[in-house]
Amino acid sequence: MKILVNAGPTREKIDPVRFISNHSSGKMGYAIAEAAILMGYEVTLVSGPVSISAPENLHKFISIESAAEMAEAMKKEFFNADLTILCAAVADYRPARPEKQKMKKKEGNLFLELERTEDIALSLGSRKKAGQLLAGFAAETNDLEANALTKMRKKNFDFIAANAVGIPGRGFGAEENAITLYKADGTKKELTLKSKKELAKELLEELLKR
Ligand code: PMT
Numbered sequence: 001m002k003i004l005v006n007a008g009p010t011r012e013k014i015d016p017v018r019f020i021s022n023h024s025s026g027k028m029g030y031a032i033a034e035a036a037i038l039m040g041y042e043v044t045l046v047s048g049p050v051s052i053s054a055p056e057n058l059h060k061f062i063s064i065e066s067a068a069e070m071a072e073a074m075k076k077e078f079f080n081a082d083l084t085i086l087c088a089a090v091a092d093y094r095p096a097r098p099e100k101q102k103m104k105k106k107e108g109n110l111f112l113e114l115e116r117t118e119d120i121a122l123s124l125g126s127r128k129k130a131g132q133l134l135a136g137f138a139a140e141t142n143d144l145e146a147n148a149l150t151k152m153r154k155k156n157f158d159f160i161a162a163n164a165v166g167i168p169g170r171g172f173g174a175e176e177n178a179i180t181l182y183k184a185d186g187t188k189k190e191l192t193l194k195s196k197k198e199l200a201k202e203l204l205e206e207l208l209k210r
Pocket residue numbers: 007008023024025026027028029067086087088089090091092117118119120121122135136137138139140151163165171172173174
């Protein structure tokens with residue numbers, strides 16, 4: 001079985017020295033990739049900029065920076081994957097006109113125009129073929145279940161791991177995490193708070209239960 005995972009944040013350039021990003025450390029996605037390798041699967045990892053090391057024995061490691069680069073890599077790799085897990089925190093917006101030179105400060109406020117990035121999950125969901133499985137994450141600060149189920153339907157996911165963020169000690173940047181896994185068959189499974197490595201193994205066991 002071939003497994004494709006994405007992880008980490010994206011960076012959207014404002015100018016050559018500034019960017020918009022988020023607090024994803026890559027730990028959850030890297031833990032999933034590592035657990036899948038230990039289970040004997042062929043794993044490709046597409047990663048935004050993080051400060052942790054890639055797991056050993058990856059089939060392929062692709063390093064990207066922006067949402068556009070992530071989209072390109074994921075669309076290229078997706079056709080070959082039996083299971084794809086979208087754990088990356090991809091920016092929904094990017095500066096509409098990134099500056100070529102470092103911006104100088106001026107008097108008064110600065111207004112930055114942002115444009116939408118590609119929704120990679122949506123693009124992959126619409127390309128999914130029979131036999132391919134697609135799992136997403138939903139990082140939510142409120143209305144976890146309703147928002148997660150809406151995302152699962154809209155993006156044609158087979159599973160969505162709903163991740164309550166904004167709670168200290170879990171989610172973005174933390175060593176531990178807890179998720180509620182919703183399945184397209186209408187069932188759900190609580191995966192309680194534990195190290196991201198242990199959680200990754202439990203998550204994969206659930207995704208691959210047939
Ligand atoms: O990296 P860590 O510090 O370990 O933290 C892990 C995590 C909190 C980042 C991870 O567990 C998580 O929840 N990742 C998804 C974060 C997110 O962007 O969620 P979302 O609800 O905005 O997006 C929903 C789904 O669509 C996600 O699978 C996301 O990868 C995908 N998406 C979103 C936007 C976009 N432009 N393209 C996408 O593919």
